[in-house]
């Protein structure tokens with residue numbers, strides 16, 4: 269496994285539970301450090317993944333702030349939550365180790381070892397001694413985040429045509445109402461993106477701005493002060509940590525998941541939902557699927573692309589449709605100016621709290637779209653368009669399949685992963 273983020277750690281756990289000798293390499297000094305994510309997520313989905321409730325802070329109100337008006341959704345029971353990111357990642361590391369995986373930190377992977385076109389290991393450098401090392405493996409899992417280091421060097425990963433670039437302050441803000449999470453849109457706070465204030469307990473609030481490249485060259489850091497001025501309860505607040513990070517805003521079929529001897533998982537495979545750049549629970553599930561198939565390949569003595577394709581198929585079955593719709597919606601939303609947002613605010617206010625949270629969570633199931641369609645004539649048309657977007661073309665799931673444009677050079681934060 270290359271990368272000890274949520275994708276790599278879940279894959280390691282599943283592979284080890286499946287009986288495979290498993291090694292995770294990460295260039296960092298510590299799991300979950302630095303934090304490069306705001307940790308917004310959903311309670312039901314995290315419960316399903318076995319994440320203990322002590323590792324997230326639940327919220328009971330979502331406030332969506334447009335350029336001139338807002339929509340507020342209240343929940344009798346918490347639906348959304350904000351993760352203790354470092355706590356969760358270290359918990360996942362412990363679970364992987366308990367299952368039998370070994371973890372090696374300060375191990376910077378430099379390139380894959382290729383034998384007859386198949387990945388059969390990686391070369392890495394020990395961060396302390398500087399020594400060049402090699403690890404051989406029946407199956408290599410690239411979970412290196414948006415850099416997709418192994419998959420790119422193995423030859424076929426085209427890179428991501430579009431990425432979200434986020435800047436965030438982790439504030440101590442005791443005056444903030446910890447029951448609510450705030451999302452903000454509009455040219456004053458996040459042109460071609462959105463801003464957020466996510467409480468994660470103990471008076472701490474992650475305040476961030478994310479924009480999408482190449483749709484804009486604007487620097488999200490320039491907007492943080494304006495956002496802070498618009499969010500209630502931040503008087504006297506001050507940052508305790510500063511974060512930046514990149515997340516692919518990829519079409520779900522645009523990045524390769526499989527090659528000979530290689531599985532690609534998490535941000536490396538563009539598996540976050542591009543709707544709001546939410547990835548953690550998706551990549552954990554992808555890790556479960558990839559690790560299970562990796563162990564199966566080791567048991568069967570067959571690491572061919574044909575065998576490993578089981579992972580790509582399982583992923584597509586579970587998430588392909590919803591992520592396709594999420595990407596289509598994202599592509600539309602990044603074009604909105606302030607007038608377009610304000611025109612749609614009454615429509616957003618017509619959506620009841622439950623369905624609003626489901627949409628935010630990337631649930632575009634026909635049942636939900638049908639329910640929305642009965643609420644408002646304009647929602648009916650929107651629901652129809654969303655349903656149509658889900659029936660898009662499945663592109664390549666193998667490294668050699670092609671189909672995506674090459675990635676532009678990334679700019680902004682260092683490219684050291686988003687974990």
Ligand SMILES: Cc1cc2nc3c(=O)[nH]c(=O)nc-3n(C[C@H](O)[C@H](O)[C@H](O)COP(=O)(O)OP(=O)(O)OC[C@H]3O[C@@H](n4cnc5c(N)ncnc54)[C@H](O)[C@@H]3O)c2cc1C
Pocket residue numbers: 270271272273274275276293294295296304305306307308309375376377378411412413414415417432433434435436476478512513514515533534535536540545546547548549551684685686687
């Ligand atoms: C600003 C921002 C806000 C976000 N907000 C949310 C949110 O609210 N909710 C949500 O669910 N998701 C959010 N995301 C997305 C989420 O962070 C990612 O989808 C998730 O972290 C992907 O996990 P991963 O394991 O695939 O990759 P990462 O978490 O990036 O982990 C990759 C790991 O690989 C290691 N690595 C990289 N290169 C090498 C190498 N050469 N050798 C060895 N190790 C290497 C890195 O050190 C890192 O530990 C956000 C992302 C950003 C950037």
